[in-house]
Amino acid sequence: MIGRIDHLQLGGIDSWKQRKLNEPGTVFEYNDVRVNILSYALLQVWRKPLPMVLKDKIMDPIGASTTWRWMGYDNAFVNLDGMMVQSVSGGGHHGGGIFINTLDMARFGLLFSRNGKWKNTQLISSAWIKDATKPSIPEKKYGYMWWLNTDQSWKSASPSVYYAAGYGGNYIIVDKENDLVIVLRWANDKVINDIFRLLAQTSNKIINIITCIE
Numbered sequence: 001m002i003g004r005i006d007h008l009q010l011g012g013i014d015s016w017k018q019r020k021l022n023e024p025g026t027v028f029e030y031n032d033v034r035v036n037i038l039s040y041a042l043l044q045v046w047r048k049p050l051p052m053v054l055k056d057k058i059m060d061p062i063g064a065s066t067t068w069r070w071m072g073y074d075n076a077f078v079n080l081d082g083m084m085v086q087s088v089s090g091g092g093h094h095g096g097g098i099f100i101n102t103l104d105m106a107r108f109g110l111l112f113s114r115n116g117k118w119k120n121t122q123l124i125s126s127a128w129i130k131d132a133t134k135p136s137i138p139e140k141k142y143g144y145m146w147w148l149n150t151d152q153s154w155k156s157a158s159p160s161v162y163y164a165a166g167y168g169g170n171y172i173i174v175d176k177e178n179d180l181v182i183v184l185r186w187a188n189d190k191v192i193n194d195i196f197r198l199l200a201q202t203s204n205k206i207i208n209i210i211t212c213i214e
Contacts (some may be wrong), residue, residue, distance in 0.1 A: 025136075025137060025138065026137065026138055027138050028136070028138035028139035028142060032089070032090065032091035035089075035090030035091055035145075036087075036089050036090050036091065038090060039087060039088055039089060039090045040078075040087045043078070043080065043085065043087050047080065047081060048085075049085055049086065049088070050070065050087075050088050051069075051070040051088060054070060057123065058108075058111070058123060058124075059104070061118055061121060061123055062107045062108070062110075062111055062118050062123070063107060064104045064107055064108075065101060065103070065104055067100075067101055067104075068098065068099065068100040068101065068104050069098070069099045069100075070088050070097070070098045070099075071088060071089070071095060071096050071097065071098075071099065072086040072087055072088035072089050072096050073089060073094060073095065073096050076088070076089065076096075091167075092166055092167040097166075097167070098166075102183050102185060105170075105172050105183045106172075106181055106183045108172060109164075109172040109173070109174050109181040109182075109183065110181050111123060111124065112124075112129055112133075112174050113174045113176055113179070113181050115129055115130075116128070116129050131143075131144065132144035132145065132146055133146050133148065133162045133174075134148075135148060135150050141153070143162065145164070146162045146163065146164060147162065147163050147164070147165055148161075148162050149161040149162065149163070154192055154193045154196055155193055156193045156194070156196035156197040156200065157175065157192075157193070157196040158175060158177045158178075160175075160176060160177055161173060161174065161175045161177075162174055168186055169184070169185070169186050169187040169188060169189065170184065170185050170186065170187075171183065171184040171187060171192070173192075175196075178199075180199070182195070182199075
C-alpha cells in the first residue's frame, strides 16, 4: 500500500493520477513515504523496535539522556514474529519522528564529526559516513539523510559542511574543517549564513566545549 501511494500524485481535489516511474537512484524527491519505507525495511532486518536498536547501538554509548523519544503513528503497528510492534516514522510529521534535546543532538553530531568513533569505540562505519556525506547522483546537495553545502547556499560556510534539518528549523551542522558541531533550535534558515560569518570573526574567542560533551 505504501508503494502504491508513492506511485500516485495529487492531481487536484480528490483527484489522483499515476506519476512517471523512473530508475532507482536517478530522481530526487523529498517526501515522507520513502523514508518511512526505509524505517519499515530496517524493522524487518533488525526484527526489533528501531528505538531499541538506536538506544543500544548509538544513544547509550554516546551518553545521551533518557528523555529522547522516537515515535510512530497510532496506525503503524505490524505483526512481527507474533508481537505487535510499531514501525516508527522517519519523518517528523503528525506526531511521529524523533523528539530530542539540544545536548543529545550535539552528541549525535559529534559522533559523525569524529567519523563514527566515540572515544575508543567505532560505533558507525567511517566508510559509510564518508558515503553518506557526499553528493548523490540525483541531488548534489543531498547524501544519505544529510544535506550538503556543496552549492554553498550558506556562502559563509565551507562547501564541505553537512547538516541534518528537522521540522521547525532544528539543525545539527557538522563543520569538520573547523572542528565545529553547531546545534540550532527553531532557527530560520536565512540566519545560518550570518551565524557562520560571526563564528569566523570570533573563532579565537570560542571556548572549546567538546570535552564537556564527551
